[in-house]
Amino acid sequence: MKKVGLTGGMGSGKTTVAKMFKELGIPVYNSDLEARRIMNENTEVRKAVKALFGDNAYENDQLNRAFIANKVFGNSALLEELNKVVHPAVRKDFRDWAARQSAPYVIQEAAILFESGGHELFDHMILVTAPKKTRIIRIKQRDQLSEKDILERMKHQWSEKRKKALADFVIHNSDLMGTNKKVRKIHEELIKTRVKQ
Template identity: 40%
Template sequence: MLKIGVTGGIGSGKSTVCRLFSNLGLPVFYSDEVAKEIYNTNASVRKKIKRLLGEQAYDESGKLNRGYVASKIFNNKRLRESVESIIHPLVKKEREKKYREWKEEGHKIVIIESALIFEKGLHKELDAVIVVEADVEKRIKRICARDSVSYEDVKLRIGSQLDSKKRVEKADYLIYNNGSIEELEANVNFLYNLFKKLADEE
């Protein structure tokens, strides 16, 4: 079973790339969505996060206050690493469970989406990593529109992730997402056909 990682900076379009792979029938593990689910449903995690970041880390309905948490951790490395040490082992457990399920179901290619593939050493368990890149200004516009956050906040968030040049250097495959959705789709289709050939040769 080929395990393909998809990563990229915030606002690069990595989730769109994953959706396009999903439309082609490939199962996708969305690390961020799984983490969100754990934050919102795991009582032990909720307790630890509140202890670390304060009661405001969750809203009245018990959902993670993402804006508040982001503002606390994005420019505080120590806090960010503490939060990651709570959530990442649980996300890993879920990912390994999915690997077993997908193998049993006979899938030959699976996609793992994560913003932190290189930072957290996840690339070591993958067969290849696709890096999705886009111009910084394009990324900022996308995030401002999507998350209703300020330009300055977005610049901070971009600054806290592995810088683009380093990501590009580590990529096995690179997609530049500065054009139309049709161009992006063509790139994804090309890689899909390539991975199918590789999977058949295994």
């Protein structure tokens, strides 16, 4: 099974692009959603999260996302510890999920595939980009964050220039028609190309 990574900075439109691939019949694994599920359901992960953050990490038996986000915001050491717990569990879950699919290829959508070194596990990497101003507007509308908070979070992600150097395909997501055209073109290429040995 050919594995393709789909990534991009906050507000670049990864999820929009992922939906377009889904419409072409390609299974997409959303790392954010699955990580939340794993943090709620996986006993070992829950135990490790509680060891890092205390019992307040869970409220009414569900992950207390606001509490954890608040704790890791601006604390890169704690965020790194959390990633060490969650990333391996997500990788394993993705591998198991991919093995159950029967499409020509599968996609894993994740924000920090390059930053985490996860890109090395894929046959191909797709990077979604958008102008910084556009990204800030999208995040403001979606997450109701201040521009200061958005810029602070963006600092933790690699520059687009650095990511472009490692990507096999780049989608400039500024207008939906152009993005859709590019997705279809990449889809055709991915169906033709072989899995990396």
